[in-house]
Amino acid sequence: MIQHGQNEAGYIPSSVLSQKIKKYNDACVELIPLLRQITNMHEINTETTFRESCKEMSKHVEPTIVHVRSGASEQSKHVRNHIVQAIEHLEGDYKFTKLDVEELKASEQIRGTELGKKLKAAGRNNTNLVVDMIKKIIYNGIDGHN
Numbered sequence: 001m002i003q004h005g006q007n008e009a010g011y012i013p014s015s016v017l018s019q020k021i022k023k024y025n026d027a028c029v030e031l032i033p034l035l036r037q038i039t040n041m042h043e044i045n046t047e048t049t050f051r052e053s054c055k056e057m058s059k060h061v062e063p064t065i066v067h068v069r070s071g072a073s074e075q076s077k078h079v080r081n082h083i084v085q086a087i088e089h090l091e092g093d094y095k096f097t098k099l100d101v102e103e104l105k106a107s108e109q110i111r112g113t114e115l116g117k118k119l120k121a122a123g124r125n126n127t128n129l130v131v132d133m134i135k136k137i138i139y140n141g142i143d144g145h146n
Helices: 014-038 050-058 074-088 101-111 114-122 127-138
Strands: none
């Protein structure tokens, strides 16, 4: 347990602290049901290790996107490929999946999907369609997202 002495910054007398905690708990009685109703709220158990709480929280957080672009030069493309390879080989709890936009667009067009037809008709003016395509892939299977 963390202990603060009366002369330390951040010290709050226990009588004041207990009043603040009661006020918070009283407000939560109405606030939590409201948040459940109007938001995509998730409660996270923090009465465990920090690592476990973070893992639980990560299940509910939006996916992280790393968008790596390159210029037209061969040097720029080489640097981009190096960055993408480094990301793909990261170790730890967090992994990234490569989504090659050009491959995905070509696949949609080859399969003749509705999106593929729109991409072909739009030509190079297809930014919003590409964003929609990537959103569908990223959020596939995540509750509450289309």
